[in-house]
Amino acid sequence: MKIALFFFVALIFIITPVHAQLLSEATGLVNRLDVEIGRQVFEVKTVSNFDVRDFEFDEDEKRLTIFISSGLENNLGDLIIPQSLLGGNMTFYLNDEEYFPNVSATERITFVTLNFTGTGDGKLDIFGSNYFFGLTEKVEEIQDESPPPSQSAEDADDSIMLMVLAVILIAIVAFVAIRVKKKN
Numbered sequence: 001m002k003i004a005l006f007f008f009v010a011l012i013f014i015i016t017p018v019h020a021q022l023l024s025e026a027t028g029l030v031n032r033l034d035v036e037i038g039r040q041v042f043e044v045k046t047v048s049n050f051d052v053r054d055f056e057f058d059e060d061e062k063r064l065t066i067f068i069s070s071g072l073e074n075n076l077g078d079l080i081i082p083q084s085l086l087g088g089n090m091t092f093y094l095n096d097e098e099y100f101p102n103v104s105a106t107e108r109i110t111f112v113t114l115n116f117t118g119t120g121d122g123k124l125d126i127f128g129s130n131y132f133f134g135l136t137e138k139v140e141e142i143q144d145e146s147p148p149p150s151q152s153a154e155d156a157d158d159s160i161m162l163m164v165l166a167v168i169l170i171a172i173v174a175f176v177a178i179r180v181k182k183k184n
Contacts (some may be wrong), residue, residue: 028078035064035085037132042085048077048114050071053121062086064126071121077114083107088129095122120175 028034028047033041035057046052050070057064064086066079068174081087092099094116114124 003174003181021046022081032083033066033084035097037085043083044082044085045080050075050077055130057085059131061066062128062131065129066124068124070122073117073119074109075114075118079110079112079126081112081113083109086110086126086128086131090129093125093127094124097126 008184028049029051031048031052032046033046033052033055035044036056037059038059044064045054046066048068048157049072049085050068052066053069054067056067064081068075083105087105090110092101092112095118099116101115104111112126
């Protein structure tokens with residue numbers, strides 16, 4: 001019984017910190033930005049390791065501005081923008097300088113992968129060549145899109161390796177505890 005208790009305590013102190021250290025810079029903060037225009041609400045989703053402080057949408061300029069704040073030097077993020085809100089040829093400006101992120105588009109969404117450096121407050125301007133394109137009465141269908149997984153194969157391999165090392169460490173600790181118990 002004592003060995004089982006020891007095993008569970010070891011799991012708490014060994015696996016949790018190891019796993020937490022792995023995610024420190026890759027943790028994704030999820031934000032759902034509800035852009036309301038007239039009676040329509042469009043949801044722009046963000047998953048990033050920086051904080052989204054605020055946003056604004058300018059219909060006349062066909063521009064979505066996202067205000068960000070980061071405490072990390074290497075910033076990663078994904079945006080999902082409904083095509084019916086803002087689409088077409090998109091241009092990006094990060095802190096008033098033209099920026100070229102990875103962009104993929106379907107009929108319903110534009111998926112943007114951001115990767116930039118710098119800490120502090122910033123501003124991302126997204127200009128589209130059209131907005132309210134192909135709008136139907138059911139906007140909820142657009143909101144059901146989810147981003148493709150952003151974890152790379154290398155990150156997954158690192159995670160698995162850390163888990164294996166944690167299990168080996170637990171096995172060694174359990175073996176030593178059993179040997180000590182038998183000697184007493």
